[in-house]
Amino acid sequence: MTAQQHDRVAYPAARVGTRTWRWFLLGGIPVVIAGILLGPAAQEAVYAAFGAAAAVAVVAGIRAHRPARTLPWWLLAAGMACGALSNLAWSAALVLGGPPAGLNVINAVYYGMYLLVAAALAVLAGPGRSSALAGAAEAGIVACTAAVLAWVFLIDPVLRSRDAITGGFALVYPVLDLILLTMAVRLAVAAASLTRTHLLMLFGTGVLVLADVGYVLWVAAGGPWSGSGGSAACWMLFYLLVGAAALHPAMATDRGAAPIGGYLRSPRLTTAAKALIVLVGPAATAYAFWRDLHRQDFDLLDITVPLGAAAATGVLLVLRLSHTSTLVNRRATDLQAALDDQAALQEQMTHLALHDALTGLPNRLHLDRLVQAALSTGDAGCLLMVDLDGFQHVNDSFGHPTGDALLTEAARRLREVIGRAGTLARFGGDEFAVLLHDGDCLAAEPHARAILRTLRQPVEVDGQRLHVTASIGMRDLATAADSAEVLSDADLALYAAKAAGKDRVIAYDVTLRENQLKRIAVVDRLRGAIGTDAIQVYYQPIVSFSTGRFTAVEALVRWVPPGEATIGPDAFIPAAEDSGLIVPLGEQVLRQACRDAAVWYRRYGTLLTVNVSPRQLSEADFAARVMRALHDADLPAAALILEITEGVLVGAGAQAEQSIAHLSELRRFGVQVAVDDFGTGYSSLAYLRDLPIDILKIDRSFMPDEATGDPAQQVALVRTIVDLAHTLRLTAVAEGVETMEQTAVLQTLGCDKGQGFHYGRPAPAAKTADVLAEGVTAPAAR
Structure with missing residues (x-):
């Protein structure tokens, strides 16, 4: 459910308010126009009807919109009710015999409407963006300025009018309007945000003040007590605006009403207004003095009242400016503190950006x-x-x-x-x-x-x-x-x-860069060669010392670029390892070797040995790839031997665990695992005992040779490895067998198999097939 749908379900009355406030305002305009043309008694009845409608609208707005604070709206409803009752009583009095003379209960109730509206405006402002002192100072400045204008242009002329009694009662309106105007200014200054409801209330207050000012001027000029048509229209419009403000959804400011009225708080507009206010007092005083001189009837109050109000305005302006200066200094201090914090944070972030988090060293x-x-x-x-x-x-x-x-x-x-x-x-x-x-x-x-x-x-x-x-x-x-x-x-x-x-x-050294460029060139050429006939597989026979016959062949990769000499593995395998090309290269060799060996295994029982890189074993689907290659070549798993290095099994971590898992899975299908170059790496008895291996291939560096070391020591090392392999029920295969003498020693030591130039050099598949077809027996010691 969206937020809009939620509002429709939870607050159905709010939808009514949204649709009706405009109709309330627009529907009353024709009645206002008609009411201007009526007589005094009928006008009073219309005033009463408007007041009652406004009171009902306020109560309806409270129920529909459920504002967070209802007190100002109940005060406003009471004020509208007072206006309706007093106007109804005036209408009845006029019908029965004329307006009652002097100050009476009806007037008191009507004046109570002003006080209740003023109280509603005061509570409606609430705690806002400005302090209480700021709001009071602003309201006091406006009140003093309004008092000067009221005295010079309203009160003094009324007191001098011919109808002193009626004028005396009329003077109550400027005083009440002054209170209303003060509270309206406080609302405009102190409210956290001015919504449309606030603006309607402020506009309504201004209309009421305008009606009263017109009424006082009308009475002072000798007009009838009921007032002019303009004042009548403004009084009726005041009730309409109050009712529309209550029906508008913005009355519940905590329900997402959009704040507006920022232009009312423009610094330029505020400065211009305060400059004008400062000039009002002296200008009004000068005008009053000139008027008394012109009448030749000098009145001390015409000077002291404007000057006193102007002095009070000046004091309030000083207080307001002092308060503003204090706020500015406080905010400047806060801003400086924020800037200092930002600078410290920037310095910290710069340090973090340039240093290692673990060691604190520069990065x-x-x-x-x-x-x-x-x-x-x-x-x-x-x-x-x-x-x-x-x-x-x-x-x-x-x-x-x-x-x-x-x-x-x-x-x-x-x-x-x-x-x-x-x-x-x-x-x-x-x-x-x-x-x-x-x-x-x-x-x-x-x-x-x-x-x-x-x-x-x-x-x-x-x-x-x-x-x-x-x-x-x-x-x-x-x-x-x-x-x-x-x-x-x-x-x-x-x-x-x-x-x-x-x-x-x-x-x-510059040769390092040259070698790197060569490696890059090799990788680039090798990438294009993989998948083509330039990658060829050669085979070197492995002989059984017990029978003297070839029992297996080891697949060895060769790179034969078109029109160039054959490139040995030492020249490109390291580059393939570093670049990751060893994975597709190894798979191509495996598949080709399985296809070639499938025929030899069926005819002669010859096994196939293929070298596997650690990078290949790190692939998540390595075991599946091997099984697919065997299946596609129709080669039994028992015919395949995978050669690995010791580091693959001895290492720790997820990669080593995955490698062991691959090899264990393949061994369950019958694939054998050989450890290549045994004796040159870790040579740990633990991994020989516990890990999935079947064959130990003794490194060529241990072959007895007077030119490379002490033959007796070398023989002792080979004997130890062979005995170790047999103890662990592993097959021992000697690499690098090149002479008849080495063959004789290995046979004496009980080594199972041998491989080396003495039995044959690596050769292409066709030549290897011919050798196997001839049933050639390996040279043996006589």
Whole structure:
């Protein structure tokens, strides 16, 4: 239900008021015109009818609109009732024998209408936007000015008129009008907002005052006591305006009546009005003095009354201006306090915009400005980009609060190392930056080494002993064009330090940028090659030491651009990993290998081994993709072996959990899992025991070879790995077998299978098919 519909349901009477106030006002205008033409007794009866209608309209408005404060409206209804009763009594008296002489009850009741209307205006103003002193001062100024005008132009002429008795009673009207006018001004000044109801009331009050002024002037000029047609019309119109104000929905100002009347409070209009008021007293006094001289009948009251009222007006103006000055000073003080608060808030926001919330260090934007300032002034310096090695593992294993504590401690240590030699900043995550203010990268290297040493020290957090290292990239400011170049080059050096093994410092060299451009070019070309015949799959045989026959082939990717030499995986696989292209590339290799191996498996029972990237395992639908590839090639799941690296299984966090879930699901369908390059990574017994693997592939660096190490030690290591694999019921496969002697050693140690150049180099599918068809047995030791 909309707000408008709610109002229609909850306040049906309000809809009546909305439709009737105009009709009440417009419908009475013809009666006003007709009433002007009637005689005194009939006019009094019409006045009574208008008063009664206004009283009924006020009561109806109270019931229809339910204003928050009903007191002013009940006072107004009582005033209208007084007007109706007194006018009805006057009409009856005129019909029965003429108007009663002197002040009587009928007059008193009629005068009571003025007082009740004035009280209603006073209560209607209520607490508003101005103080009580301001409203009283404004009302007093208007009252004094009106008193001056009333004395000079109304009271004094009436007192001098020939009908002193009637004129004396007529003088009551200016006094009552002065009260009404004072309350009307207070309402206009003090009300929080002037609604249409307020304006109708103010207009009605003005019409009544105008009628009374005309009446007094009419009587003073010798006119009949019943007044002129203009006064009669204004008296009737006054009742209509009061009734319309009560019927208007804006009488309930707390129900969303739109405030209007801002033009009435225009500073220019207010200033002009007050200037005119100041001039009224002296001008009226001068006029009264000139009039007495012209009549040759000087009256002291004609001077003292206007001057006294003018003096009172001046005092009230001074009080009002003093009050205004106090308000201005108070608001100026409040404004200054607000400006101070805003300045402090602006400073705080600027600090937050330029500093890291966790460590309080300057952030990337702040450091960028410092670097740009140093470049613009030609100052020497060096930028160090520092990245924590292994931080993600800490975050995944122990949670972000522990990670935040580690970052805070790292920031503290970096502050101690750098001191005043430079500015330390945090770029976000586990990345920090140091801007050394003096010297080049050669001079900055001792600081970089000190950073590496301090970050190698373990950190105690909530009983956990955490170990991290750092990689650092350095860039000299001397040859840089702008801050963007400095930051980009330092990032390249940091990337190189990570790629070189971490826990080290590398300074930027132009070759790093050249290598990056080459990687970008490789990625761009590779993106176009994926999905075409330029990506080819080669196969290297895996031999069983017990039978000497080929039992499996490993799929190896090759890139063969048209008209160019074959590109080995080492030249493009790292770029594919960094760019994410390894996902579509790996899927293409998997699908092609499954299609090729399907025939070999059916004919010779040859298994297929395919390497899987960690990026592929991070895909949410990896297991489904593998099963689709097997289904589309009609290759049984038991014929597929997926090769992974140790880091995929040992890592913590959601990514590692998802990888393990994928592999566990595939193993339930019969797919086997092999750990590639075993012995060069974590080599944790826990993951060998608990995680979903079937095969250990011993890294080629352990193959016995006098040229690369102590053969006896190498043999001992291989024996340990083979025994470990057999103990855990895993198959041991040796990689990098290149000689007959290595084959003999592996057979002696009980290794299950071998793979290497001794058994065959990687070859295209057609050549591999020929080898498998010939039933070639691998060379064995004699």
